[in-house]
Amino acid sequence: MHRLLLVEDDHDLRGMVSETLVDEGYLVDQAPDGQRGLHLGLTRTYDVMVIDRRLPALDGLDLVTRLRSKAVAARALMLTALGTVDDRIAGLDAGADDYLVKPFDLDELSARIRALCRRTTDSTDALRVGAGLLDLSLRDAVLPDGTRIALSAREFELLRVVAARPNAVHSRAELRSRVFDEAAAASIVDTYVYYLRRKLGRSVIQTVHGLGYRLGSL
Structure with a gap:
């Protein structure tokens, strides 16, 4: 229903x-x-x-x-x-x-x-990111004006994990284990959040101080 x-x-x-x-x-x-x-x-x-x-x-x-x-x-x-x-x-x-x-x-x-x-x-082949989309088949981001932005494999997976539960706050430890399981330090999450913001704008992922990250918007 x-x-x-x-x-x-x-x-x-x-x-x-x-x-x-x-x-x-x-x-x-x-x-x-x-x-x-x-x-x-x-x-x-x-x-x-x-x-x-x-x-x-x-x-x-x-x-x-x-x-x-x-x-x-x-x-x-x-x-x-x-x-x-x-x-x-x-x-x-x-x-x-x-x-x-x-x-x-x-x-x-x-x-x-x-x-x-x-x-x-x-x-189901796309996840909403505010007024934009994450295309799961082509593995890139679609801005509200239709512009497509190519993502690396890890950038895509990080955004996919966050966008799949848009209202949840994801800790750095959780994201490290789900996206970068071979990485020793959780700081790699911060690095890839920076990469995503540089490509898609600072609002794409929100920082929840002391807790982690949450999906923002394109």
Whole structure:
């Protein structure tokens, strides 16, 4: 069963959409504002997030941006009354995967969610890294603009291990044993984190002081 997050401040609309999706077999968590949506998005794993553009407490664009900055990989469908080209571009640039303008037909919403769920299922040959990807078949990184960056075997494996559990903090000792098992010192992890940051930007892997490293974003 696919798990969805629905972030919508309109009580009646939220209830109607949630009821429809539950009837179609989805597990649905609801949030009435951006702050609650951020908390759920960071603490639970979803296949698709349906997020209203205008939300109290935290705007929908800011919500998607923050979730992507924390390497949340769930597909995001943004709902909005703002239907201009610039508004759609802003949503997609923030990290949304699709955009649906209000008022919308529930059948169309359901079809778009099914399409996003298929994309989630079909993307097993790649891991999300913020708005970018780690291509597991070609073993390189794909930036948000589509640029591909070649990685060495160890750079790729280090990023793969971290990206496979995007919300976990990985200790240097753990990463040394999983990626560099023949290396004597855990400092080799720091060296390859430096290499990845030099190629992909400093935000690709976050330092959690005193604990280790966590996936960032491209």
